[in-house]
Amino acid sequence: MSRRRRFLVATGAAAGMAALGLRSSPASAQPLKSARIVVGFPPGGSNDVIARLLADKLRGVYADTLIVENRAGAGGRIGVEVVRNAAPDGSVILQTPGTILTMYPHLYRSLGYDALRDFRPVSPICTFDIALAVGPETTARTVGELVQWFKANPQRASFGSPAPGASPHFVGLMFAQAAGLNLVHVGYKGAAPAVQDLLGGQIPAYFGTLADVAPYLDSGRVRVLATSGPTRAALTPESPTFVEAGYRSVQVQEWYGMLLPAGAPPSMATALNEALRGALRDSDVIARLKTLNVDPAPMSPSDFAERIRNEQVAWAPVVRASGFKPEG
Known part of the structure; x- marks a missing residue:
């Protein structure tokens, strides 16, 4: 089966399962009436595609009504600011690439947010190569x-x-x-x-x-x-890693993750974490993520916070060595 056909078949399968209402529910909380996942990029990119897939699976589990809201601009920072300033009631969720939280502090002299001060980490969603x-x-x-x-x-x-x-x-x-x-x-x-x-x-x-x-x-x-990963991607097995191509310093794995505003109660982060884990166990979600060449990678809120903290530290010397000049 061609790559494009695999991509489209998985898309259709996910939609079909959603129509049948096949979902798993965490037992610890009643769904919110409404919620939204904020994505800091326009529709069509992988972050947006995954957000819409998860919104469908979380609808009726985490919230009765759940939509994706695209707030593009400033390299994803506008979406981060929207969630930072949102009511901390669990109804506004940030879905973002990791480096916006872990690398940006080393790239921009002034940020309006701090990943661990202004947000309550919920879980990574997946990891992927560049x-x-x-x-x-x-x-x-x-x-x-x-x-x-x-x-x-x-x-x-x-x-x-x-x-x-x-x-x-x-x-x-x-x-x-x-x-x-x-x-x-x-x-x-x-x-x-x-x-x-x-x-x-x-x-x-x-x-x-x-x-x-x-x-x-x-x-x-x-x-x-x-x-950019440690091994060849399943979608393009004929393409080498940068390390195999002779560029040993070019090895990076990025992730998408979900966070709530800092004032959200721990119980809301736990409820969303449980709902997300259920969605990531769904066979159709697994199949669709595979076509996108991303790997499900959930973890506890506390472990996720530690990961963000460690990656913030790790990026600092890499940014300095690159010669990239801070902006903003």
Whole structure:
């Protein structure tokens, strides 16, 4: 079965199960009347796709009415601020990439939020790799060929990512440094417009999740040259990791996670954690996440808080070594 067909079949299966009302419920709390998951990026990217999948499974379990609200801008920070300032009653949930909470403190001189002071961590949702993808602007089919193409075409040596300062941007910088390249970064407000420009030849390369480019792989319109995880991605087993391609310093795994405003009671975090774990055990959710090449990775709220704390510490020397200049 083709990658695109697997992607679409899983989508349809998840919708069908939702229509049948097949859900698992935590016993510890009655559902809220209404809630919303805030995503700091436009519709169409992997974070948004996963949020909508989970919203369907959490509806009637965590809240009777549950919607996804896209609050794009400022590299995901607008969505974070929306939840930070929301009522701490469990009805407003932040779903965000990890580095917005763990790397951003080292990139921006002033942030309006602190991940552990202003939020109550609930759980990671999944982990995933960052992919280097190319479109029709270049004929490169290996990382080495792309490096040579960039060197031969310095005026076109650029890459796009879903947001300035987010993990794909940073992985792109790590790659450029490791390859001895001077690449111009083109930041977008989300994955969808960046991938459209990749397809249109406005940018030659893109760093983002495999889910962002999955619909275009079978046709050959987009080619994945490498991925950032410790092992090859199941969706693109023919594509090496950056380590295999000779760039040992380029190894990163990102995650999406859910958090509530800091004032939310621990019982609400526990209820959402239980509901999320139930959703991540759903066979259709597992199948859909597999097509997106992300791995379910729930943990307790306390362990999640510790993970955020540890990653904040770990990113600091990496950011300094990259030469990336703080902004804002």
